[in-house]
Every structure is written in C-alpha cells, then in structure tokens.
Amino acid sequence: MGSTRTPLMAGNWKMNLNHQEAVVLVQKLAWTLSDKRHDYGKVEVVVLPPFTDIRSVQTLVDGDRLSIGYGAQDVSFHDSGAYTGEISAGMLSKLGCSYVVVGHSERREYHAETDEVVNAKAHKALAAGMTPIVCVGEGLDVRKAGDQVSYTLAQVDGSLAGFTAEQVTGLVVAYEPVWAIGTGEVATPDDAQEVCGAIRARIREVHGDAAADGVRILYGGSVKAANVAGIMEKPDVDGCLVGGASLQVDEFGGICRFYDMPVL
Ligand SMILES: O=C(CO)COP(=O)(O)O
Numbered sequence: 001m002g003s004t005r006t007p008l009m010a011g012n013w014k015m016n017l018n019h020q021e022a023v024v025l026v027q028k029l030a031w032t033l034s035d036k037r038h039d040y041g042k043v044e045v046v047v048l049p050p051f052t053d054i055r056s057v058q059t060l061v062d063g064d065r066l067s068i069g070y071g072a073q074d075v076s077f078h079d080s081g082a083y084t085g086e087i088s089a090g091m092l093s094k095l096g097c098s099y100v101v102v103g104h105s106e107r108r109e110y111h112a113e114t115d116e117v118v119n120a121k122a123h124k125a126l127a128a129g130m131t132p133i134v135c136v137g138e139g140l141d142v143r144k145a146g147d148q149v150s151y152t153l154a155q156v157d158g159s160l161a162g163f164t165a166e167q168v169t170g171l172v173v174a175y176e177p178v179w180a181i182g183t184g185e186v187a188t189p190d191d192a193q194e195v196c197g198a199i200r201a202r203i204r205e206v207h208g209d210a211a212a213d214g215v216r217i218l219y220g221g222s223v224k225a226a227n228v229a230g231i232m233e234k235p236d237v238d239g240c241l242v243g244g245a246s247l248q249v250d251e252f253g254g255i256c257r258f259y260d261m262p263v264l
Contacts, residue, residue: 004213006042008238009044012241013247014185022053039255045068057119072097074121088124090128135183137152139177152199165210170263171216173203174219175220181221190234193236219231224245230264
C-alpha cells in the first residue's frame with residue numbers, strides 16, 4: 001500500500017452482538033492486540049457495532065483508554081425532528097464515533113439506498129466531524145459482464161458528489177464487490193487492485209493529487225487472517241472492511257496484524 005497512508009482495519013459487525021457481547025469482544029480484541037504490542041499508529045483498528053452497542057463500547061474505550069476506534073453502520077440524512085427510527089450524525093458524534101459507514105451494499109439492496117441518499121448521508125457525517133466510509137462495488141451480473149470498473153466509478157461519482165478536494169482527502173472509500181460479501185468468495189488481490197486503483201485514478205482526475213494520495217481505499221468481501229496479507233500487498237488497497245471475520249477475535253486480530261501473516 002501507499003507509504004503515507006495509515007492502513008485501516010474496520011470491523012463491520014452488521015446486525016450481530018448485543019451490548020454485553022460487544023463489550024466482551026472489544027475487551028478480547030484489546031487484550032489480543034496489547035499482548036502483541038500492537039502499534040495503533042501503524043495500523044488503525046476500528047469496530048462498527050450496531051447502534052445499540054455504541055454507548056457500551058464508548059464507555060469501555062474511554063474507561064480503559066483503548067486505542068481502538070469505533071463508529072456506526074449507518075446514519076440519517078436528516079438533522080433532527082420527526083423521523084421515527086432514525087439516528088442523526090449529531091447523536092453519533094456525541095457518542096464519540098469517528099467513522100460512519102454509508103452506502104453499504106446491504107443498505108443499497110434491502111433499503112433501496114441510491115447514490116443520492118448515500119451522498120447526503122456522507123455529507124451529514126462529515127459535517128458532524130466524522131469520517132464517512134463510503135461503500136461501492138458491483139454485483140455478480142456486472143462482474144460477469146466485465147463492467148466492474150465503470151459501474152463502481154459511477155457509484156463513486158454519485159456518492160462523492162459535491163465534496164471538496166480537501167474533504168475527499170480525509171475520506172475512506174470501501175470497495176466491496178457484492179458477490180464476495182459473506183460468500184467465502186474472496187476477490188483475488190489483482191481483482192481488488194484493479195478497482196481500487198481505478199477509484200484512486202478517478203479521484204486524482206476529479207480532485208487532484210493531494211486527494212488521491214490521501215484518501216484511503218479499503219477492500220471488503222470475505223477477508224480473513226489467511227488471505228489478508230496478499231490483498232494488503234496491493235498498492236491501492238489501504239485496509240479492509242471486514243464482516244464475518246470481525247466477530248472472531250483471533251481472525252480480526254490477525255487481520256490487524258496483516259504484516260505478520262504469510263502471503264498465500
Ligand atoms: O460486507 C462486508 C463488510 O462490510 C464484508 O463481509 P464479509 O467479510 O462477511 O464478507
């Protein structure tokens with residue numbers, strides 16, 4: 001990966017673990033990483049629990065002064081008011097969240113989120129002082145047709161509309177090919193590089209060198225301790241957005257220590 005960008009390993013727990021289980025997992029993760037004298041400045045570690053767990057994670061992280069960061073899996077594009085069931089960016093930043101996932105493929109698919117909605121959510125997250133993790137990626141049909149680059153770049157254009165170059169510099173974009181999510185079907189490191197490289201090139205074209213060199217681009221989709229090292233060797237992959245494996249402390253701990261892992 002690029003030498004100036006700090007790698008980011010983010011665990012998207014999805015709709016798993018209640019607040020008590022969340023505390024146990026974060027404690028175990030902190031213990032595992034401290035046992036290995038993990039340098040959080042070298043690889044940033046973030047967990048993304050369900051909303052109902054965030055307060056408990058905050059209390060643990062603050063109380064024990066852990067260097068593990070945390071964030072949310074979604075945010076409303078409304079600021080406040082009569083929007084039953086919604087959670088605002090202001091509420092999340094007040095809980096100390098530093099990241100918010102927007103546009104995960106599961107939200108795009110099951111909640112009909114468009115690039116416009118994703119873009120509005122990303123703007124709200126940034127305005128509240130959090131870093132959006134903007135997810136993009138193609139489904140199987142698009143991949144089979146060989147259109148993964150153009151499809152994903154169109155999502156990037158739509159989801160990042162209206163951002164300044166300075167804002168893009170601090171963003172995180174996650175390339176998650178839908179066919180590789182939760183299927184055990186991991187994209188090859190070359191597949192990940194192809195699209196992550198194209199995303200960076202598009203950002204360079206639209207926002208310039210500083211934005212392209214600063215933005216962190218993650219790969220997500222069936223990442224495990226056993227396959228992470230090969231993916232992280234690619235120059236345009238700056239980290240991983242991890243689903244299933246982030247629920248297992250040994251797996252996620254291994255992913256955070258990717259440089260200790262063999263390249264298979
Ligand atoms: O969707 C993902 C992370 O956001 C990837 O999930 P898996 O790692 O379970 O494939």
